[in-house]
Amino acid sequence: MLEKNVNLCGKTVLITGAAGFIGANLALVLLQEVENVKIVGIDNMNDYYDVSLKEFRLKQIEELTKKVSGTFSFVKGSIADRKCIDDIFAAERPDVVVNLAAQAGVRYSIENPDSYVESNLIGFYNILEACRHSYDNGQKGVAHLVYASSSSVYGSNKKIPYATEDKVDNPVSLYAATKKSNELLAHAYSKLYGIPSTGLRFFTVYGPAGRPDMAYFGFTDKLVKNETIKIFNYGNCKRDFTYIDDIVTGVQAVMQCAPLPNEEGVKYKIYNIGNNKPENLLDFVEILQDELKAAKVLPEDYDFEAHKEFVGMQPGDVEITYADVSELERDFGFKPSTSLHEGIRRFAQWYHEFYF
Ligand SMILES: NC(=O)c1ccc[n+]([C@@H]2O[C@H](COP(=O)([O-])OP(=O)(O)OC[C@H]3O[C@@H](n4cnc5c(N)ncnc54)[C@H](O)[C@@H]3O)[C@@H](O)[C@H]2O)c1
Numbered sequence: 001m002l003e004k005n006v007n008l009c010g011k012t013v014l015i016t017g018a019a020g021f022i023g024a025n026l027a028l029v030l031l032q033e034v035e036n037v038k039i040v041g042i043d044n045m046n047d048y049y050d051v052s053l054k055e056f057r058l059k060q061i062e063e064l065t066k067k068v069s070g071t072f073s074f075v076k077g078s079i080a081d082r083k084c085i086d087d088i089f090a091a092e093r094p095d096v097v098v099n100l101a102a103q104a105g106v107r108y109s110i111e112n113p114d115s116y117v118e119s120n121l122i123g124f125y126n127i128l129e130a131c132r133h134s135y136d137n138g139q140k141g142v143a144h145l146v147y148a149s150s151s152s153v154y155g156s157n158k159k160i161p162y163a164t165e166d167k168v169d170n171p172v173s174l175y176a177a178t179k180k181s182n183e184l185l186a187h188a189y190s191k192l193y194g195i196p197s198t199g200l201r202f203f204t205v206y207g208p209a210g211r212p213d214m215a216y217f218g219f220t221d222k223l224v225k226n227e228t229i230k231i232f233n234y235g236n237c238k239r240d241f242t243y244i245d246d247i248v249t250g251v252q253a254v255m256q257c258a259p260l261p262n263e264e265g266v267k268y269k270i271y272n273i274g275n276n277k278p279e280n281l282l283d284f285v286e287i288l289q290d291e292l293k294a295a296k297v298l299p300e301d302y303d304f305e306a307h308k309e310f311v312g313m314q315p316g317d318v319e320i321t322y323a324d325v326s327e328l329e330r331d332f333g334f335k336p337s338t339s340l341h342e343g344i345r346r347f348a349q350w351y352h353e354f355y356f
Contacts, residue, residue: 001330006095006255008034008096010036012040013037013040014039014040014042016097018061020043020057020100022248023043023101024058025057025248026100026248029252031061031068035070039072039073040074040088041072048103048104049212058074060209079126080123081126085126088130089130094134094142095143095144097144098251098255099127099148100148102178103120109175110174116175127147131189135193135194144196144197146197146251149179149270150179150201150202151201151203151204151240151321155168157318162322162324164270164271164324168180179201183270197259198254198268200251201270201273201323202247205241205242205243205247206343216347220347231308231310232281235285236319238321239279239284240321240322240323241343242275245338250328253332272327274322275323283340288348292351295349295351295352296356
């Protein structure tokens with residue numbers, strides 16, 4: 001296990017993408033667990049998916065701040081706006097930065113490439129520049145930059161489980177290319193300016209108030225609307241799913257351990273963060289069906305079979321993907337503990353509360 005070298009108590013943490021799924025849940029956990037933490041959140045509240053979900057998450061954070069010692073202040077703005085970022089850094093002097101703001105989604109990048117370049121490249125560059133200048137004039141500056149990468153950097157690699165030492169030079173989407181670029185840019189800035197940085201390659205994260213563009217959420221929406229769901233490769237796929245609370249526990253642990261210089265003297269690290277227990281797509285759909293019925297999202301007599309359409313593999317898709325998370329386990333004792341049944345149950349209960 002690594003020794004903690006960043007104490008978050010009483011510190012200022014900047015979370016970008018704070019109204020997003022992972023960002024908001026990270027803010028909630030930090031406020032609950034870290035004494036006097038000062039969180040500054042920024043999010044541009046874009047409408048890539050239903051904005052009311054982002055507002056709901058911010059409301060949850062606002063409610064929690066009434067009961068805890070820490071604080072949360074929110075800036076509605078874009079990380080692609082250099083002045084906005086520089087002003088936040090000048091006013092707040094964050095000790096730790098967690099960059100989660102990004103344009104996500106693989107398919108969306110075909111119609112909307114600009115938003116990926118703006119948020120994922122220009123936005124991340126602005127964060128790096130602000131971190132760099134945080135040390136100017138002998139200031140103590142940013143102690144650790146943690147940023148989101150993605151499992152999509154593995155492209156259509158055949159070797160599983162995906163491990164951080166695998167070659168990831170063949171992205172198959174603009175989204176993946178921007179995430180790989182983030183890792184490269186972070187390396188250059190860590191090397192040149194000594195910014196300790198850790199990139200996290202997230203695998204599919206799910207849970208209450210999650211992202212509607214993800215399969216479990218999209219399937220639920222479709223079933224509720226009496227539409228059919230497409231089951232690719234006739235259900236013969238295995239995927240990694242990690243419950244949001246397990247992910248946030250991992251991110252919080254990582255934040256407290258800024259990387260020490262590696263063999264090249266660079267304070268730089270990349271981890272996979274996921275679950276190395278891939279689940280069969282058909283089992284997953286079965287669990288979803290049971291839990292949606294139990295939570296009364298679907299009626300008890302819902303004819304599930306009539307709503308399933310078995311189709312072939314999508315071009316470029318791979319049969320089985322999952323993460324090798326042994327490094328995260330070795331360095332932080334990371335072990336996701338929420339079963340798929342339990343996680344989907346909490347999602348289904350939330351879905352009922354939110355939409356019915
Ligand atoms: N959830 C997953 O399964 C998963 C998997 C792989 C990678 N990731 C990465 O993790 C990070 C967080 O993902 P998430 O699931 O919480 O996504 P999310 O879309 O819910 O959150 C991202 C947030 O960033 C905001 N945002 C986008 N562009 C911005 C900009 N220019 N300035 C300010 N805010 C901006 C969005 O409004 C959104 O609220 C992202 O970088 C994503 O690419 C997530």
